[in-house]
Amino acid sequence: MKILVCGKGGSGKSTIAALLAKCISRQGYQVLVVDSDESNYGLHRQLGLELPSYFMEYFGGKKEMISKMMAAFPKGEKVELFDQRWGIDDIPRDYLARKGGISLLAIGKIQDFGEGCACPMGALSKMFLDNLVVGEKEMVIVDTEAGIEHFGRGVEQGCDIILVVLDPSYESLQLSKKIDEISQNIGKTLYFVLNRVNPERRAAMLEFLGEEKVAAAIPENEDIFRAGLAGEEIDVQLEEMERLADLLESEA
Ligand SMILES: Nc1ncnc2c1ncn2[C@@H]1O[C@H](COP(=O)(O)OP(=O)(O)OP(=O)(O)O)[C@@H](O)[C@H]1O
Numbered sequence: 126m127k128i129l130v131c132g133k134g135g136s137g138k139s140t141i142a143a144l145l146a147k148c149i150s151r152q153g154y155q156v157l158v159v160d161s162d163e164s165n166y167g168l169h170r171q172l173g174l175e176l177p178s179y180f181m182e183y184f185g186g187k188k189e190m191i192s193k194m195m196a197a198f199p200k201g202e203k204v205e206l207f208d209q210r211w212g213i214d215d216i217p218r219d220y221l222a223r224k225g226g227i228s229l230l231a232i233g234k235i236q237d238f239g240e241g242c243a244c245p246m247g248a249l250s251k252m253f254l255d256n257l258v259v260g261e262k263e264m265v266i267v268d269t270e271a272g273i274e275h276f277g278r279g280v281e282q283g284c285d286i287i288l289v290v291l292d293p294s295y296e297s298l299q300l301s302k303k304i305d306e307i308s309q310n311i312g313k314t315l316y317f318v319l320n321r322v323n324p325e326r327r328a329a330m331l332e333f334l335g336e337e338k339v340a341a342a343i344p345e346n347e348d349i350f351r352a353g354l355a356g357e358e359i360d361v362q363l364e365e366m367e368r369l370a371d372l373l374e375s376e377a
């Protein structure tokens with residue numbers, strides 16, 4: 126199963142993706158975490174891993190991707206990077222950082238002034254996820270960039286479940302409603318994960334969202350906060366995350 130984690134900037138997407146990956150791997154799954162956020166550099170540290178070489182380099186790098194896209198678009202053709210379906214084991218080892226049952230694949234990051242937009246990264250994320258076959262006792266968790274541009278690109282197409290992470294803010298609630306609407310239109314299962322809540326915040330958010338799709342409510346946690354400030358691995362086990370992992374596994 127492929128789970129895509131999205132939501133407002135800073136709501137806790139990478140934190141939830143990392144906690145979930147650790148939780149699901151403890152339950153005996155091989156977990157592939159896909160870092161499809163072209164702007165942030167924190168996820169690998171939250172997982173306690175080195176940042177691997179960017180997967181985009183395997184296909185010749187960003188310039189090569191752009192020229193392939195430029196050549197294909199005027200003819201109304203699609204760029205084809207994969208000539209057959211891939212499983213997780215087909216990903217070249219040089220592009221993975223690994224520890225225990227968790228592997229991390231980073232699509233690519235913006236690195237230089239004036240290098241151009243992140244379209245090639247978005248396109249590669251979409252093609253890779255559309256093409257990826259996930260076996261039994263394997264789980265893929267995709268951490269996305271803030272906002273909903275990836276919906277515009279269709280990255281969600283290849284995913285089975287969408288997890289929207291919300292912090293207690295008006296912007297987060299509004300954006301999450303929009304994501305819910307889009308997900309319904311494309312027929313994808315969606316759950317909300319409330320983050321940094323206490324009982325009062327949780328109640329206020331439930332009033333807006335309803336209870337039906339809220340799969341977890343993660344409290345403000347001092348250890349998560351400290352790890353986030355120091356750029357350290359998150360080593361926190363939360364019952365609420367275990368419950369979320371169980372729910373997702375039951376959908377597999
Ligand atoms: N439940 C929590 N308790 C305490 N701190 C948290 C919690 N969740 C997230 N944080 C902290 O909030 C900060 C932002 O979290 P994170 O990087 O996961 O957000 P994000 O949505 O991935 O951000 P971006 O949109 O920039 O990718 C981090 O420093 C993280 O440690």
Ligand SMILES: [Mg+2]
Binds near residue numbers: 140
């Ligand atoms: Mg993030």
